[in-house]
Amino acid sequence: MEYEIFENEIVMLLIGVGVSIFIQGNRRRLKNLPASNILVTGFCMMLVSWILTVLEGFFWETYLNYLEHAFYAFGTILVAVWCWKVFGSGRETRKEAL
Amino acid sequence: MHAASVFDLIAIPASNVNQVEPSTGFKPVAFFDLITFVASIVTLIILLKGWKRDLQPKAKYVFLGFLVFTLSYGLFLFIEWAGITKALDRAEDIIGALVPMWWAFVFYAFLAGMVEEELRERESQFVELFDNAPIGYHELDTQGRITRVNRTELEMLGYTAEEMLGRPVWEFSADKKKSRDTVTSKLAGDIPPGRIFERTFRRKDGNTLPVLVGVRLLRGKAGNISGIRSTIQDITKRKKAEELLAEEHNLLRTLIDNMPDNIYVKDKESRFIVANIAVAHLMGAGTPESLIGKTDFDFYPRELSEKYYADGQKVMQTERPLVGQEEPAVDPEGHRKWFSTTKVPLRDSHGKIVGIVGISRDITARKLIETDREKLLQTLAFKNKELESILYVTSHDLRSPLVNIQGFSSELSRCCDLIHAALRDKIKASDISEEVETAFNKDVPEALEYILTSARKMDSLLSGLLRLSRLGQVAVEIERLDMNAILTDVTKNMEFQVKEAGATVKLETLPECLGDSSQINQIFSNILDNALKYLDETRPGVIHIYGKIENGRSVYCVEDNGVGIAPEHQNKIFEVFHRLEPDKKKGEGLGLTIVRRILDRHNGKIWVESEPGKGSKFYVSLPSA
Numbered sequence: 001m002e003y004e005i006f007e008n009e010i011v012m013l014l015i016g017v018g019v020s021i022f023i024q025g026n027r028r029r030l031k032n033l034p035a036s037n038i039l040v041t042g043f044c045m046m047l048v049s050w051i052l053t054v055l056e057g058f059f060w061e062t063y064l065n066y067l068e069h070a071f072y073a074f075g076t077i078l079v080a081v082w083c084w085k086v087f088g089s090g091r092e093t094r095k096e097a098l
Numbered sequence: 099m100h101a102a103s104v105f106d107l108i109a110i111p112a113s114n115v116n117q118v119e120p121s122t123g124f125k126p127v128a129f130f131d132l133i134t135f136v137a138s139i140v141t142l143i144i145l146l147k148g149w150k151r152d153l154q155p156k157a158k159y160v161f162l163g164f165l166v167f168t169l170s171y172g173l174f175l176f177i178e179w180a181g182i183t184k185a186l187d188r189a190e191d192i193i194g195a196l197v198p199m200w201w202a203f204v205f206y207a208f209l210a211g212m213v214e215e216e217l218r219e220r221e222s223q224f225v226e227l228f229d230n231a232p233i234g235y236h237e238l239d240t241q242g243r244i245t246r247v248n249r250t251e252l253e254m255l256g257y258t259a260e261e262m263l264g265r266p267v268w269e270f271s272a273d274k275k276k277s278r279d280t281v282t283s284k285l286a287g288d289i290p291p292g293r294i295f296e297r298t299f300r301r302k303d304g305n306t307l308p309v310l311v312g313v314r315l316l317r318g319k320a321g322n323i324s325g326i327r328s329t330i331q332d333i334t335k336r337k338k339a340e341e342l343l344a345e346e347h348n349l350l351r352t353l354i355d356n357m358p359d360n361i362y363v364k365d366k367e368s369r370f371i372v373a374n375i376a377v378a379h380l381m382g383a384g385t386p387e388s389l390i391g392k393t394d395f396d397f398y399p400r401e402l403s404e405k406y407y408a409d410g411q412k413v414m415q416t417e418r419p420l421v422g423q424e425e426p427a428v429d430p431e432g433h434r435k436w437f438s439t440t441k442v443p444l445r446d447s448h449g450k451i452v453g454i455v456g457i458s459r460d461i462t463a464r465k466l467i468e469t470d471r472e473k474l475l476q477t478l479a480f481k482n483k484e485l486e487s488i489l490y491v492t493s494h495d496l497r498s499p500l501v502n503i504q505g506f507s508s509e510l511s512r513c514c515d516l517i518h519a520a521l522r523d524k525i526k527a528s529d530i531s532e533e534v535e536t537a538f539n540k541d542v543p544e545a546l547e548y549i550l551t552s553a554r555k556m557d558s559l560l561s562g563l564l565r566l567s568r569l570g571q572v573a574v575e576i577e578r579l580d581m582n583a584i585l586t587d588v589t590k591n592m593e594f595q596v597k598e599a600g601a602t603v604k605l606e607t608l609p610e611c612l613g614d615s616s617q618i619n620q621i622f623s624n625i626l627d628n629a630l631k632y633l634d635e636t637r638p639g640v641i642h643i644y645g646k647i648e649n650g651r652s653v654y655c656v657e658d659n660g661v662g663i664a665p666e667h668q669n670k671i672f673e674v675f676h677r678l679e680p681d682k683k684k685g686e687g688l689g690l691t692i693v694r695r696i697l698d699r700h701n702g703k704i705w706v707e708s709e710p711g712k713g714s715k716f717y718v719s720l721p722s723a
Contacts, residue, residue, distance in 0.1 A: 012197065012198050015198035015199060015202065016198040016201070018198075018202070019198055019201050019202045019205060022202065022205060022206075023205060026205070030205070030208070033208055039204075043201055043205075046197065046198075046201065050198070065127060066126045066127060066130070069126070069127045069130035069131055069134070070126070070130050072130065072131075072134055073130040073131070073133040073134045073137065076133070076134045076137040076138055076141070077133065077137045079137070079141055080137045080138075080140045080141040080144070083141045083144045083145055084140075084141075084144050087144055087145055087147075088144055088147075
């Protein structure tokens with residue numbers, strides 16, 4: 001079995017893990033963000049997709065690749081929803097959050 | 099990232115030699131990538147609309163970051179569509195690295211914003227606290243000039259911040275010199291910091307403001323004194339309270355010092371902690387202050403001191419006051435004195451007994467008077483007894499010669515009659531027959547009648563006196579009395595006199611009382627007899643007897659509609675031998691005297707309310723049963 005590891009994927013994953021640690025460390029503060037659950041969930045989906053990117057180099061390349069892109073897409077949708085909730089028209093919490 | 103492109107779903111050029119996967123059927127990867135791209139575009143639009151309004155700078159950064167991400171992703175898709183797969187790898191690397199970094203930036207930007215917001219909020223809270231603190235606050239530089247002052251202090255002194263800032267603090271003090279000296283000494287490090295002291299400030303309107311100043315030195319990084327930070331607390335109310343307290347203390351002190359009574363406070367060991375001038379004089383201590391901390395043992399004989407000590411300890415232990423106890427004392431000259439003393443336990447704010455408060459009044463004069471009165475009463479009682487004895491003996495012994503007078507007067511009358519009968523014929527024949535006849539028939543009988551009448555009168559008086567004197571010797575047997583039965587008995591016994599007088603007696607239900615049955619019977623017999631005796635002949639006599647309980651005593655009233663008693667006689671009717679109409683009415687004038695005498699022995703009372711021509715009310719008060 002031939003394993004294929006890409007450095008950039010490892011770097012992405014490491015940065016993603018670093019961000020997740022940062023989020024965990026500042027969980028209490030982040031809760032004050034409006035709709036913080038959506039934003040954090042979006043991030044988590046992307047983090048999963050980065051993990052899957054790395055894993056697909058080892059096994060089930062095709063299926064994991066599908067999943068990777070699917071998570072990425074869902075994560076982006078959640079970011080869009082969060083932006084709409086926070087920066088969308090007439091949101092009162094917007095200024096307070098920023 | 100081995101992502102295929104959305105363009106794989108459509109026709110891919112045949113010349114594309116680097117195609118990763120054959121373009122046959124549905125390509126999920128391309129589908130998801132398309133969704134990602136569309137979602138990115140939507141997000142950008144939302145952010146762009148927000149930016150047009152009033153987005154904060156950080157949101158703009160987020161927007162820009164996301165713009166880069168979306169454009170990169172679009173480029174990536176384009177490259178993949180164009181079939182430049184080698185370049186794709188590079189682009190993928192760049193985008194792949196950008197995405198998590200963008201996330202990191204987003205979170206950092208928001209958190210930094212939050213921290214900044216928190217700092218701003220804290221600063222705002224601090225400023226709010228500083229300005230609205232319940233105490234004044236200012237800072238001075240090394241020259242003693244005010245560099246910072248809060249709103250509370252400005253309001254206290256009535257100045258604006260502009261009027262205070264930059265001016266030496268002592269300019270606002272009532273005692274400028276003292277304030278300047280203190281501030282400069284502190285800044286020079288001559289006075290240790292941390293002291294709290296009182297100072298008087300002068301307000302803008304000229305009024306003074308007493309304050310409590312707390313001082314803390316400010317030091318630079320090198321440890322040198324860089325200024326002073328002071329807190330100012332308005333103590334006007336406290337000062338007023340202190341003044342009021344001092345006034346009250348002074349008032350109380352003046353009051354207790356000028357009281358003729360001895361006032362003192364002792365602690366649990368019976369040491370004086372407060373004493374007035376009267377106590378100091380009594381104990382020969384000179385001033386009240388010289389008594390403080392001392393005990394009775396330092397001034398009084400041991401026997402007396404032990405008694406006082408025991409009394410005080412008893413009051414503290416039993417927690418019960420000692421009221422009006424009469425106790426002896428000795429003044430500095432050695433004169434024995436008497437005091438009426440009240441001792442009450444003294445409690446602290448927690449209710450714990452910490453001593454006693456004593457007030458004693460000099461009752462020596464009263465005691466002397468009481469002693470004299472006791473002696474007088476004893477003498478009086480002895481004299482009364484002696485008088486009663488004389489009265490008894492006199493009235494008893496006088497009756498014997500009186501009986502002789504009566505007897506021999508009768509004998510003399512009989513002898514005169516015999517002599518007259520024997521000499522009647524000879525007298526008629528003689529020259530002096532008329533004078534002798536007159537003497538025998540008129541003068542001698544008249545003289546003898548006078549003698550006998552007077553003797554009877556005297557006998558009656560002596561009998562009355564004897565009865566009166568015997569009253570003091572008869573034992574009183576106090577019992578619960580049914581007054582209804584007694585008064586029924588009295589009226590029955592006097593039924594004949596009542597009928598003879600043509601009177602009516604109305605007897606109501608009477609309350610019980612305590613007394614001697616026979617003597618109480620005599621009281622009401624005498625009063626009823628009196629009422630019948632002095633009825634008004636012009637109208638039918640009505641005697642009304644009723645009673646009630648009043649203040650623990652049974653009060654009875656015998657009311658008649660007789661002739662009444664003139665006010666000037668009302669106090670005399672109870673005196674011995676006093677009679678209202680001696681010529682018209684029979685009697686010795688002893689009835690009411692006996693009534694009062696009996697009532698005296700029963701702890702009773704009699705009084706009369708009367709109006710001439712309308713009638714009288716005789717009230718008798720006796721202990722209630």
